[in-house]
Amino acid sequence: MKQNVLKIHPNDSVLVALVDLGPGQAVQWEALTLAVTEAIPAKHKLAIQAFAPGDPITMYGVLVGKAKQPIPMGGRLTTFNVQHATNSYDLHGSTYQWTPPTVDRWQMQTFMGYHRSDGRFGTANYWLVVPLVFCENRNIQVLEEALINDLGYSRRHTYQRQTQELMALVQAGHTVEEVLQADLQGAEQSFDGLKRNQLRLFPNIDGVKFLSHEGGCGGTRQDAQALCGLLAGYITHPNVAGATVLSLGCQNAQVAMLQEEIQKRSPQFDKPLFVLEQQTIGTEESLISQALRQTFAGLMQANACVRQPAPLSKLSIGLECGGSDGFSGISANPAVGHASDLVVALGGTVILSEFPELCGVEQELCDRCEDAETAGRFRELMSTYAQRAQEAGSGFDMNPSPGNIRDGLITDAMKSAGASKKGGSSPVVAVLDYPELVTKPGLNLLCTPGNDVESTTAEVGSGATVVLFTTGLGTPTGNPIAPVIKIASNTVLANRMPDIIDVNTGTVIDGNETIQQAGERLLEQIIRVASGEVEVAAVRHGQDDFIPWKRGVSL
Known part of the structure; x- marks a missing residue:
């Protein structure tokens, strides 16, 4: 029988609702059975213990908030009864041990890229x-x-035909109501890739x-x-x-x-x-x-310039999320994380950014840094960024958007704990400040805002040739020069916005696929996109978002 709740980490004090739960409904996770005290929408969290004000709340095995109000066992966590909270972090100097995933099936595989004189390979020209x-x-x-x-x-798709039909209705004297209810024939479709190439x-x-x-x-x-x-x-x-x-x-x-x-x-x-x-x-x-x-x-x-075979070690992948929901951290992001680990095991490069959305998982990332210098730079950039945000009258705790909160991400630490899963489990080889160039294969951390367009712009500027972009609500972000693969965290979104979504990982929530299987499927899609065999939705729509990050004041 399909589970209706999920406990992400053994130490968690909450469950995630995988489906809508009603008052009085009994839910079970392993040996635990409890009754839901109120309506809890899918993606939201329910308490597996009674919380008093000030009690810590854990998800993904880390502190993601504290109770502001009493929360009964089986009660729903909301912005009314939970506030953002994180643990402090420090440099422990521990040696991180990583077991790479098996990548034998891809060792001899290549993608068709554009060779540049500096030794890098592009996925487009x-x-x-x-x-x-x-x-x-x-x-x-x-x-x-x-x-x-x-x-x-x-x-771009043109809507000229619809405009002409509406003009004809107005010229014929139709009413406002008739115009609003008009059955238009639809937008003219752009030429397919083959026809476009013939015209170029x-x-x-x-x-x-x-x-x-x-x-x-x-x-x-x-x-x-x-x-x-x-x-x-x-x-x-x-x-x-x-x-x-x-x-x-x-x-x-x-x-x-x-x-x-x-x-x-x-x-x-x-x-x-x-x-x-x-x-x-x-x-x-x-x-x-x-x-x-x-x-x-x-x-x-x-x-x-023409495409030539390139080893998968030449892949450079940006990791991004936007319009995240309560499922992003248990389907799309960990699937991307597994794909990231596969790319790193193959000798490639991945870039994890959005520092405000790493708030609360700093200790884990510090512990994963290859050396103390790298960990120290991460701590310095994180603390400086957080201080500047507070000086501006804000803070990382204000990162979640209304859409995030509506769909289950009620604290920044909760959002961050799920967002960081995009980085998989490989060691952190370098920490970069915006807009530095990535030069080391492996997992790189890049200091950027949480804004998905500014962050995607920065990742590509630092060298990402393909971007994996997870979304739970449907965000159309693209980039002028790098294909952005849009990954849905849930099947409802994938079915509702198929013109934006390239890959559905809601299959993990539906129980039809494991995170590892979804990650392997993503790697295959990366190779096809990098080779020019698949045109992603953002490229097809001409979604060329480009926003530089302005950190200073205007003078």
Whole structure:
């Protein structure tokens, strides 16, 4: 019989409801039987003991909160009766022992990637058009309008047919009610991949991407340096063949600063790179004409790149979550964690970020660090970030969104304990501050915000060539240059939003698959996506989210 509740860790003081539970309903976990005292929706938690105010509450084997109000055995945990709480952490200096999973079946397998001169392999081949400052965003838009459609890279579904039908109804004198109830024929569908490639002038280039942003001036010099570091991470990224950069000329983010950051990441940088400064060139027409000529010259060079076999050790995987729910930490995230361990065992690289969503599991991550220096850097970055958040009048405890809370994640520590499962169990080989480049194979921790777009943007800037993105509520986040594989934590979501979801791990909740089986299935999907055999939903929809992290004040 399928379980209706789950106890995640032997030391936990709560159960997770896998289905909706009604008042008086009897539930059983192993030798424990208790009666539910009130309606408890699926994904929420019920107490397996009576809690008095101040009593600790544990999930995933760690402290995730304390009772604010009395909670009876069988009662529901809510924001009314539970508050965020975590244990302190320190550097123990213990040696972490890890047993890698068996990866024999993938040892000789390869993916088809783009080989770059620095030894990295891309999973795609893009050309970038990048503004150094927000003042150039309009020129970026002009270039996009000039290039995208005629080169065959328009991916967005058009709703022109629906608009035309609505216009006809208005012109015919129909009422507001008739317009609201109109049975429209549906959006025109974009061409499939094969047809798009046939229309492209440069068939070996996956797209021309435009990284508009709101930075580059007006903030601190540190913000400008960080932005240049992020943009350099994209320009030198293995999924990028070359770039066109537009500069105004007088902004904080100077061309020399960008070139310095490029050299940090790629001392032998040899990709086509064209930098145009508007205040030197003069008129818009001169700037755009020169940018178009140079971009076409670069596209001709980039089109010579073709996919080649690459060992799986060349995979670099970002680990992300957004719109998490009460099932994320017991299905999608641990499945991603197992896939992460498989990638690490194969010699590949994984990146775990979102530091506000590691709150409460710091001790485990410190203990997993390869050496004291790495653990010390993690502690320093976490404590500095937490202090800055408090100085701004907030704190990690305010991280959960209304959607998180509605679907069972009522404290940040509870959310974090589940989110950290994406990192599997492998040792932490490096801890990086934004926007540093990942250079060591294995599990890397990258300091980023909990905001999924800012974090995904950062992971790709640090070198992720594919991103695994778990969601329980349905988040459409994508990235301009790296495929983002969207993974549902529950089957209801996968069925309701199939246009956004690529992989369903609700099979774990349904009892049809183990976490290990789901993780292995994810690895197979990673290989197909990395090889260009599967186009993920975010790429298909042109979901090109790009938000740099601005840490400083505006001046």
